[in-house]
Amino acid sequence: MDLRISDAELEVMEALWGAGHPLTAAEAADRIGAERGWSLATVKTMLSRLAAKGAVKHREDGRRFLYSPAIKREAYVGNESRRFVERLFGGRLSPLVARLAEEDGLDDEDIAAIEALLKELKS
């Protein structure tokens, strides 16, 4: 369950996660094309690669495929987060918070949300 997904592939995963229902390649491309300006061919390549590595699955619908995520966004994101914090901060989150705070990467709303989370955790 330790899938590596590249930046471009992630874009496609986000489209699938965001749709909430299976998509054809063309539909996925529509959802992405605007932002990224990719050709349909590129989206198809991404879908093939994602299918090959088990990140999406597809069901046949006549001659085409309906693609849906094979992994949950939370699972993927949790994995990547742990990996990231491990790689740069020795597995501790606090130095990451410190670094972002020091560079003004946090606004008041975000800070309040984190405090609320932590308070919740301790109860």
Added chain:
Amino acid sequence: MDLRISDAELEVMEALWGAGHPLTAAEAADRIGAERGWSLATVKTMLSRLAAKGAVKHREDGRRFLYSPAIKREAYVGNESRRFVERLFGGRLSPLVARLAEEDGLDDEDIAAIEALLKELKS
């Protein structure tokens, strides 16, 4: 100032940051070799690539080079952190905290450290 450094290259950067003084290729390899089991040749390749992309600089010392970081760890780490939070959490840190909390990625000590940081921030 938007350097991409690969995993293997980062290992070498950590050795240089950790040393606190310039290192020869052989010294860097010594500091890394144990963990990673790389050959000297591999470390040399990493140093060349890092030099080519401006992440390390080198001074000649007779026939060899003394390598030192050309960027500060905090700067690099801050950049990567912002990029990461942007990529997966829309630029907000709180959902990352939530995710890690939900998977037991936080221990009490880490939580306390974060709370202290945030309290500091508001003063």
Added chain:
DNA sequence: TCGAATCGCTTACAGCTGTAATCGAAAGGG
């Protein structure tokens, strides 16, 4: 002085990434 060790540089090579074009098969429109 002469061979061994060491230096940085160049080359190697497979796998991953970004970004498609092309192809043969099938389906759908007229």
Added chain:
DNA sequence: CCCTTTCGATTACAGCTGTAAGCGATTCGA
């Protein structure tokens, strides 16, 4: 029935990554 569109699959190709080996030059030890 044929032409165009559309599908997934295959192929392309350069740049990055991980992991070195080899090379010519230099230096160092005997």
